Amino acid sequence: EGVVLPNGQRLTYKLNAFRIFLLTYGAALYFGFVSRQLDLGWLYDNFAQLLTAAIIFSSGLSVYLYASSFQKGALLSGHGATGYPAYDFWMGRELNPRLLRGAFDLKEFCELYPGMIGWALINLGMAHKQWAATGSITTSMLLVNVFQLYYVMDALWCEKAILTTMDITTDGFGFMLAFGDLAWVPFTFTSCARYLVDYPQHLSPAATCLVLGVKLLGYSIFRGANSQKDMFRANPADPAVAHLRTLKTERGTQLIISGWWGTARHINYFGDWIMGVAWCMPAGVQGLAAVVPYFYCIYFASLLIHRERRDEHACRLKYGKDWDKYCALVRYRIVPYLY
Ligand SMILES: NC(=O)C1=CN([C@@H]2O[C@H](COP(=O)(O)OP(=O)(O)OC[C@H]3O[C@@H](n4cnc5c(N)ncnc54)[C@H](OP(=O)(O)O)[C@@H]3O)[C@@H](O)[C@H]2O)C=CC1
Numbered sequence: 623e624g625v626v627l628p629n630g631q632r633l634t635y636k637l638n639a640f641r642i643f644l645l646t647y648g649a650a651l652y653f654g655f656v657s658r659q660l661d662l663g664w665l666y667d668n669f670a671q672l673l674t675a676a677i678i679f680s681s682g683l684s685v686y687l688y689a690s691s692f693q694k695g696a697l698l699s700g701h702g703a704t705g706y707p708a709y710d711f712w713m714g715r716e717l718n719p720r721l722l723r724g725a726f727d728l729k730e731f732c733e734l735y736p737g738m739i740g741w742a743l744i745n746l747g748m749a750h751k752q753w754a755a756t757g758s759i760t761t762s763m764l765l766v767n768v769f770q771l772y773y774v775m776d777a778l779w780c781e782k783a784i785l786t787t788m789d790i791t792t793d794g795f796g797f798m799l800a801f802g803d804l805a806w807v808p809f810t811f812t813s814c815a816r817y818l819v820d821y822p823q824h825l826s827p828a829a830t831c832l833v834l835g836v837k838l839l840g841y842s843i844f845r846g847a848n849s850q851k852d853m854f855r856a857n858p859a860d861p862a863v864a865h866l867r868t869l870k871t872e873r874g875t876q877l878i879i880s881g882w883w884g885t886a887r888h889i890n891y892f893g894d895w896i897m898g899v900a901w902c903m904p905a906g907v908q909g910l911a912a913v914v915p916y917f918y919c920i921y922f923a924s925l926l927i928h929r930e931r932r933d934e935h936a937c938r939l940k941y942g943k944d945w946d947k948y949c950a951l952v953r954y955r956i957v958p959y960l961y
């Protein structure tokens with residue numbers, strides 16, 4: 623798959639994330655739970671050491687990325703090469719640093735492979751630790767594993783969708799994404815699963831149904847909105863999206879102003895956040911008091927609010943006054959009738 627950058631340059635990517643996920647996660651499942659030759663609980667026992675290693679590695683990678691971005695011919699990010707070293711180190715100067723004569727894209731790899739697959743494996747390790755300690759896996763631990771596993775699989779199966787995100791097309795590869803991909807995602811997104819090893823929660827059937835309902839609501843909005851936009855961007859004449867009302871723009875690309883995208887300018891973020899709440903709910907009311915298992919949905923709200931502002935800025939540059947027209951038609955940023 624390829625992506626055409628704002629400067630017209632076309633980059634190609636080899637998409638192997640889902641296959642590598644199947645190999646690694648499948649092996650962990652078999653050797654951990656079937657042949658029982660692998661103690662996945664080791665991930666729980668050595669969590670702090672692994673996190674420390676991830677922080678050290680991502681920091682070292684960031685130093686390499688910053689230094690190598692000064693090589694002649696490096697393709698720089700539009701807003702990561704400001705001349706302010708601290709900001710450029712954080713955001714990343716080079717847009718798509720590569721190895722092996724351009725065959726290995728460091729940013730795309732780090733964004734989807736070690737962090738996302740690591741997230742699923744650490745969750746599995748938490749479930750294995752609970753299973754080894756108690757002889758069973760609670761409904762709450764199962765829900766967290768299944769929910770987040772599905773999210774990881776969705777991201778890896780739809781790997782080419784990441785090629786049009788701002789992280790690939792616009793943001794440089796610096797400490798924010800290196801640390802975010804390799805340390806933040808696998809070690810903070812697993813907070814709830816880790817909490818459930820120390821404080822097992824037993825959900826009632828009613829509570830389980832409530833969690834499932836919230837997850838289904840969030841996923842319907844997330845998948846419905848993202849698929850609608852992806853289909854429209856791929857082929858506006860597709861019968862599934864041809865009925866949508868749109869705003870024609872001088873840029874040439876149309877903006878959807880009905881369907882999911884008529885309710886809020888980033889309705890997909892709202893669905894994603896609702897899913898995040900469903901991932902935390904298995905920790906129950908006791909988890910709320912502990913805060914840690916609800917960290918994901920608290921952090922995620924701040925990330926999405928900030929991300930929406932960054933995308934708004936990018937869209938205002940892309941669309942100019944047409945974006946103002948769009949904002950007048952679709953007044954809410956993320957939450958319909960609220961924000
Ligand atoms: N779990 C996590 O930590 C994270 C999850 N995500 C998720 O990733 C998904 C993708 O988010 P993100 O990468 O921010 O990008 P989005 O999928 O939100 O896409 C934003 C782009 O879509 C286009 N667009 C915006 N409005 C419209 C419209 N009305 N009609 C047609 N096109 C429109 C614009 O690009 P153009 O017009 O140029 O096509 C805009 O720049 C989201 O669901 C988000 O929740 C994102 C970050 C972190």
Ligand SMILES: CC(C)=CCC[C@@H](C)[C@H]1CC=C2C3=C(CC[C@@]21C)[C@@]1(C)CC[C@H](O)C(C)(C)[C@@H]1CC3
Pocket residue numbers: 733734776777784787789798799801802803806807
């Ligand atoms: C505090 C701090 C260092 C934050 C760094 C932000 C990163 C954690 C996120 C920035 C963009 C991300 C994306 C995903 C995960 C989190 C990070 C890396 C993503 C891979 C999750 C799955 C989605 O389907 C996605 C592929 C669209 C998404 C891409 C952006």
